[in-house]
Amino acid sequence: MVQVLVDVPEGALASLGEDAAGFAREMRLAAAMKWFELRRVSQERAAEIAGLSSAEFIDALRRLGVSPSQETADAPGDEEHRPVRPLVGDGASRACIERNDRLLSTVLDNVPVSLWEIDRNGIVTFQDGKALAAIGLERHQFVGKNIFDFYTDTVDLRRALAGEKVHGKRNDAGRDWENWFLPVHDGNGVGWVIGLSLDVTEQKHAEDELRAKIELIERQRHVIRELSVPIIQVWDRVLALPLTGAFDSGRADDITEELLAAVEKAQPRFVILDLTGIDVVDTTTANRLIAIIRALELLGFTGIVTGIRAGVAQAIVGLGIDLVHIRTFGLLRDGLRFCMRHLTAPGPG
Template identity: 35%
Template structure:
């Protein structure tokens, strides 16, 4: 008979459609119906106490109501916000009565509508809709985590599928103090306190290999007053960060390749002791000319060159700005104590340089690279006084003689 009664009682708790519970006098849940498990989660029935499941702001009121239950021999009804299986707080209407010996409490729960007396019906609907939208967003968006703190730094909301990426469970911090969690990190705790007096803050962080884009929003009723809570929203941006890093690597590779191409297209060659030549081929633009100027001047100083030959044989067209840069380059070469020679100027390039109206009287030009090299070697031979140790200069061909 007793076994049958126990089986019937077990089936009652399993099949009863209402959230029912049996609790000890101190509020520890001893047994609950399957409907209650669906409300607060199975883990909450493993010896959890109702005050632990209650919203921090409701715990004092719950304690007072629980005292009334234990002190009366009649049912006592009250409303309390309890943490559900997803970590959110739900308003629940509780009806409870103590056992005859006062050692236990029997109770039932049902959903209690959010009632804000000063709000009209449509405003209440809007408020409930907003709360539901937040819950749905946190529940179904893989890359988001949402949390909120009350004025004392206690977590009142902690949801989002993105939490798992940081090794956390939804609702794990509910009822916990953010300041206690960071007790060993005084700088972090101090920064969290300052946020209550600050403005909206956005920053990026990394946790468990996940990159987060974070917003922390102070919640205040009037501008300028201390916030009565904080809202935090974190979005997983790891994928976009990965794409950004890959793009940066590709851009760096392209830049390096372009530098190699430019170096190959404008090689500075020491064709003779003290004579540098720079053959330029293809299109000459302002960027390339500036790079050539830096490289050539550095080589002149490093090798102590006396002559620098700019071979424009392979250049068909230059714009007016580049032509002006070439004149400046020749002037800079002279300031370093060397002589700049321009060789192989094409007719189109010559026309451009003349059209600029620049003073070309001091510009040393030769018809080709051989003539320019011949000029440089002869000049160095004359400077040495044609000593026996001086290298013999090649004799110019009749077409190269002035």
């Protein structure tokens, strides 16, 4: 311990109501706080200079309106983990410090975040941010207290104290948070852990609403597809699919998918494709119909085409489409009679 002699004007101590010992304590505390505020010493060193414990020194800082969290210039250690700390002593450096404080205050006052810091012993040295109000906490409420006394889920915190950077999301106090736990090293390992919690509740709600809308659209799309592919069980082990309107590639794919799923579930013997509502048949349309019939046959079902009108039949012949291996009927009822006759006939039909 180094002793320092200070000359004080006569009567000064009496006017302050202090004796020599009290004056010395005040001087040590004032010097420690000033050097800490100017980032010349660490919080631990400042507490030692003041002759106080870490918690007592933090409490003194709070009483006098000095932030307990400061980046210091005297913490040795791994340069990779040390933040850049401006030198103090000239106007430019002071302006840099003031700018950093201004930037930090602006963020903490306007962005829904909670920023905090603990030392290696778990003492909270900084706690601030707009997001605290959303969960009923005051700014700096826990400064000077041990985080392990009030924070129960400490798994990520202990990982950070062990030197691991941790990032994750969780729901806490009815809010959704994205959290970062960042270890800061000094010469003796992890000296502090800085935590940042971003309130993403509104974003999460927006994502949930968007997901719900997408699911609704998909359900509606499925209903529309079912309506556009009206597969009807017209008799025991007989399914019918009336086709109407345009028969493009997209609709052909939907029809094939829905029809194959239906026959696999119903296990019919016959599937009737009724073309009564199809006005125009080109090569592409005919080939798609043939592909559907062949897919049914591969699964062991018999495909029948009905509702081929004169104009459609003429177009198929003119296009040279071979339907010789496909059972066809002019009317749906004729195709249905064929199916019923074979279903009621004895033996294999």
